[in-house]
Amino acid sequence: MRDYLIRRLLLIPPTLLGIMVIVFIITRFVPGGPLERALMEFQQLDISSGTSIGMAGQDIALSDEQLERLKQYYGFDKPVLRSFVDWVWKVLQGDLGNSYRYNEPVWDVIQQRFPVSLYYGLVTLVITYLVCIPLGILKAIRHRTLVDSLSSILIFVGYAIPGYALGSLLLLYFSVQLEWFPMGGFVSLRFDEMSTAQKTVDLIWHSVLPLLCYLVGSFALVTLLLKNHLLDNLAADYMRTAIAKGVSYHRSVMTHAMRNSLIPIATTFGQNITLLVSGSFLIETIFDIDGFGLLGFNAILDRDYPVVMGVVLLASLLLLIGNILSDILVAIVDPRIRFA
Numbered sequence: 186m187r188d189y190l191i192r193r194l195l196l197i198p199p200t201l202l203g204i205m206v207i208v209f210i211i212t213r214f215v216p217g218g219p220l221e222r223a224l225m226e227f228q229q230l231d232i233s234s235g236t237s238i239g240m241a242g243q244d245i246a247l248s249d250e251q252l253e254r255l256k257q258y259y260g261f262d263k264p265v266l267r268s269f270v271d272w273v274w275k276v277l278q279g280d281l282g283n284s285y286r287y288n289e290p291v292w293d294v295i296q297q298r299f300p301v302s303l304y305y306g307l308v309t310l311v312i313t314y315l316v317c318i319p320l321g322i323l324k325a326i327r328h329r330t331l332v333d334s335l336s337s338i339l340i341f342v343g344y345a346i347p348g349y350a351l352g353s354l355l356l357l358y359f360s361v362q363l364e365w366f367p368m369g370g371f372v373s374l375r376f377d378e379m380s381t382a383q384k385t386v387d388l389i390w391h392s393v394l395p396l397l398c399y400l401v402g403s404f405a406l407v408t409l410l411l412k413n414h415l416l417d418n419l420a421a422d423y424m425r426t427a428i429a430k431g432v433s434y435h436r437s438v439m440t441h442a443m444r445n446s447l448i449p450i451a452t453t454f455g456q457n458i459t460l461l462v463s464g465s466f467l468i469e470t471i472f473d474i475d476g477f478g479l480l481g482f483n484a485i486l487d488r489d490y491p492v493v494m495g496v497v498l499l500a501s502l503l504l505l506i507g508n509i510l511s512d513i514l515v516a517i518v519d520p521r522i523r524f525a
Contacts, residue, residue: 321411369473455511
């Protein structure tokens, strides 16, 4: 196991490097980049002095010196390979560059929004597994009963409704008509002036509706995944053998069948680390939550490439670490698996 983990950890840097090379090349050659957008802004300002530069069939008055400074500001004054090497060197020094939109260091921009998505991601993950694992066991044991049928209806209805659509309905009814919950935001405007108890209540008050939207989609996957695998294991020969030898049904389920049924749950658990911070930009947009997912989405729309690179780098790193964590959990759950 130790040698396996060392090899997997050593594969993280070259994998990240390959991902970032692809993303960096895309940001350089995709149309409508920051340089083109800046030139369009100059065109709208109707600059009348300097040399004429053609763009998309139109003439933009801009001097060579101004154009060169503009390229230097956005980092387009160097070849692609040289620019990428410079970016990697800065990353190794802890510098992700400066955001074009916010005019701040990328790391500072990410730090401001990371705790928001981390909070919703952790709460969603904890509630999902605390509810879905017992519910999956209950549905497997009570298969084809009223409890199983009713819970399946609720789960599939929730899974069929997109989170952002549910968010719009919840806001319209509970926030606009009933005024039970706020219209959006992570906390209230006077959050800093509140006491600890008031801050806790305010945070929960703002979190109820977004958490419902995050949870409806994840309930079905985890619950049905566990139920189906548990049903297969309950019908296996080793379960009948254990019961025939005098092992109680409850102990057979929880000790033998349950442990084997947790293998697919452990396999997908590490992938949820990326979801902890990426969140859903649609849900964050509806509830006006300035989180990590919305940051990445807006960065793509605004062609804020330093932020895009920083978001992809962090998300990719978390995904690779999550895959390693999944392997560790699978080895813990299933002692037959040994990584050499």
